Amino acid sequence: MTASAPAVAALAPSADTGGVNGVALTVLIFFFVVVAAAGFWAARWRRPTSMESLEEWGLGGRSFGTWITWFLLGGDLYTAYTFVAVPAAMWAFGAVNGFFAVPYTIILYPIIFIFMSRLWSVSHRHGYVTPADFVHGRSGSRGLSLAVAVTGFLATMPYIALQLVGIQAVLEVAGVGGGGNWVAKDLPLFIAFLVLALYTYTSGLRAPAIIAFVKDILIYIVIIVAVIYLPSKVGGWGHVFDAAEEKMKTTTNAATGNPNVFxxxxxxxxxxxxxALGSAMALFMYPHSVTATLxxxxxxxxxKNxxxxxxxxxxxxxLALLGWVAIAAGTKPVGLDGKVNGQLVIPQLFEDMFPAWFAGVAFAAIAIGALVPAAIMSIAAANTFTRNIYKAWIKPEATVQQEAKVSKITSLVVKGFALIFVLTLDKSNAINFQLLGGIWILQTFPSLVFYLYTRWFHRWALLAGWAVGMVYGTLAAYNVTNKATGAPFAGSVANIPVIGQLGYIAVTAFAANVIVAAVLTLVLxxxxxxxxxxxxxxxxxxxxxxxxxxxxLAVGPHETTPSA
Amino acid sequence: MSTTPHRHEAPPANKGLLALAGVLLAIPIVALLLVGTYAKDEPRLGGFPFFIWYQFLWVIICSALTYSAYRIVLKARPHVPMNPEGDAYLDADDAPREDGTR
Incomplete structure (x- = not known):
């Protein structure tokens, strides 16, 4: 690829930041076509007899040494969340909104260490593939199982929405779309949606494993080049932090009215x-995370992992600190509509600081790093729907063909809802999409994790606790309005009753959930x-x-680790 | 029911070692949740504020603690294979049991 890049660069003189960046866009499309074609080829090439070997490959199985396994495991962690949303939050609002992702991804592992082995064992003994399967088997309650399935399905939508925002950001900085009417304004988003839908149909359903290498190599190259090269180019880390401190101390968050935080x-x-705690507890409740673990x-x-x-x-x-590097570099993330959009900050930083061909490589890494997890998340959500809602409640006698068909249609429906999330909610703080999903999915924690240890909690009490947590969490999130625009769902942090401090709504709702479940258990x-x-x-x-x-277990397509 | 395992209960475990592993796992969680202990700028390290580099340091500490816990739990509760034959539980305890152990 690098060999042909100079030739392309010679044809298209370096574009200015406002218009279409021909070289970067060409490189982006090239990588995208290669990856999609590789996935498609993998699907054709794979015969039923070789399924096992491909599965092993995807899992970084026996044939791989520790280093390659390690490499594959890590590549999945970098999605639009890490590449776009977290640095954007750092750039715009500072440490509380962005850097909590670091303690989140640290304490995540001790937490899953504790209970995930139990889930693995019981699921393999009974053939459970989704969290709702286990809850049904353990509680004997179809209602509780339905609640868990519906929550998993719902909470995945804003998470996919975040990935769409990531792809959109790349396309917008590369110059796709333009002002004018609302269709043209959201053109990058619609293209992102279309690409995701097509991708899932062709390759995503079959073999995410085969493109794992391409994807992960791209992602690592971009991350390592970015975190080593960029800070030195803007005057070193010391200068970066001084610039960030200067910006954070002199600005406020327009949406919440709170000062920004260095x-x-x-x-x-x-x-x-x-x-940090709420996000860490929530991640492994998502259907796609459980799939990866199982x-x-x-x-x-x-x-061990x-x-x-x-x-x-x-x-x-x-990567999060790149948001502050962009402050020192004076990056101006202005969208095609002429407005400042924080989500564009990292793609814009790359376009400003790198040669056009490498900006294209970086765009490809971000786009593919969003596409693959989005496809896997939508398939996992669709499988949950088919197994625990369609087959359990609507049509128990469904044939395998009908199930597959429902799964395919549902995976499209999930993406459609994700699109609605992006169109209706405030995109300026995309990390909030993931936090909103966390509020909902964390309410299934008692049913899933407590049940791994004890049946003391009564199934009806757990259902009531879940309902209280869901209603409280949704209302509290709805009531967080953007002070500048008046839009609801503008944030995921609200006053914690009793303690009187600001806190993540998911954790407050979780506490209410557990209290209700415990009290009602005693009553029941x-x-x-x-x-x-x-x-x-x-x-x-x-x-x-x-x-x-x-x-x-035949868990379907998955990455080796759940995407953060 | 030829697939019913002989053993119905959890394999025996060294509770002390399990508790030790639990403590090792709790340390990073507690340390990072006490935000007040590290939310400060000074002393800087290579330009990085204390708040930033201290959390980076915990990445390494957490890895080490989690790996130690992994080795400990392997020792604390060695795997006991289930016996695929027989049609009754050895311990014949069918009542649901609250199992507080890991």
């Missing part, structure tokens, strides 16, 4: 800590409400590969 003050401690080879794989994965938080932190126990039937036995939670009935 280093959190006492009033922001709770917000910072709860954002695809592991053995019970302890996830624990948990001890090497935090290393990626280091690069994530440096006293009233001798009927228990559901538990189909698991204690030994199930410790089963490992090689034990009776423990077989490889």
């Amino acid at each position: 280093i959190p003050g006492p009033k922001a401690y709770w917000a910072y800590a709860t954002l 695809s592991a080879k053995s019970r302890n794989t996830i624990r 948990a001890s090497i994965l935090p290393a990626y938080s280091f690069l994530l932190g440096l 126990r006293a009233a001798k409400a009927p228990e559901g039937k538990d189909e698991t036995i204690p030994a199930d939670y410790f089963a490992d590969a090689g034990d009776p009935r423990v077989e490889k």
Whole structure:
């Protein structure tokens, strides 16, 4: 690729930042076509007999050494969340809105270390593929299982929306689209949606594994070049932090009216800590995360990986700091409509600082790094719908063909809703999409994680707690209005009752959820409400590969680690 | 029911070692949630404010603690294979049991 780039550069003189960047766009399209074609080819090439070997490849199985496995695991972690949303939040609002992603991705691993092995074991003993499968088997309650499935389906939508915003940002900086009417204004978004939909149909459903190498190599090259080269070009890290401090101390967040933050003050401690904790507890409740975990080879794989994965938080932190590098570089992320849009800051920084061909490589890395997880998330959500809603409630006698058809249609529907999220909610703070999903998905934590340890909680009490958490969380998020525009759902941080500090709504709703579940459990126990039937036995939670009935689960497409 | 395992209960475990692993895992969570202990600019390290480099430092510490916990839990509760034969539980305890162990 690099060989042909100078030739392309010679044909198209370097474009100014406002218009179409011909070279970068060409490189972006080139990589995209290569990746899509590779995926498509993989789908054709794969025969049923070789499914196992490809699966092994995707899992970084036996044939790979530790280093390559490590490489593949990390590549999945960098999505539009890390590349676009977190640096944008750092650029616009500072540390509380952005840098909490670092403690989030550190404490994530001790948390999953604790309970994920149990979920792996019990799922492999009973053939559970989704969180709702397990909840149904353990509680004997179809209603609770439905609640978990619906929440997983709903919460994935804003997460996919965030990936769409990432692709849109790249296209917009590359110059696709233009002002004028609303269709032209949102053209990059519609293209992003179309590309994602096509991608899922052709290759995403079959073999994300085969493009993992291309994708991860692109992502690593861009990250490493960016975090080493860019800070030195703007005057070193010391200057970067001084510039960021200057900006953060002199500006306020127009949406919330709060001052921006260089280093959190006492009033922001709770917000910072709860954002990190809530996000970490929420990530492994998503259907796509559970899929990735269940695809592991053995019970302890996830624990071993948990001890090497935090290393990626280091690069994530440096990527977040690129938002502050952009402040020092004086990057002006102005969209095609002439308005400042923070989400464009990293693509714009790359376009300003790098030769056009490398900007194109960076754009490709961001776009593909958003596309693959978005496809996998939508498929995981669609599978949850098919298994736990369609088959469990609507048409139990559905054939395999009907199931596959419903899955395909649903994966489109999920993306359609994600598009609606992007169009209706405030895009200026895209990280909020992920936080909104977190508010909902965290309400399934008691049903999933508590049940891995104990059946003390009554199934009806858990359902009531879930309902309280969902309603409270949604209302509290709705009531966070953008002070500049008056739009609802403008943030995910609100006053915590009793404590009187600002905190992540997901954690407050979770606390309410648990309290309601515990109190109602005592009431229901006293009233001798009927228990559901538990189909698991204690030994199930410790089963490992090689034990009776423990077989490889057909979990569908997945990455080796859940995308953050 | 030829696939019913002999063993119904969790494999035996060294509770002390499990608790130790739990403590190791709790340390980074608690340390990073105490934001007040590290939300300051000075001392800087290579231009990086304390707030930034201290959290980077925890990336490494957390990795080390989690790996230690991994080695400990492997030792604390060695895997006991399930027996695929037989049609009754050895411990014959069918009642749902609250299992507070890891």
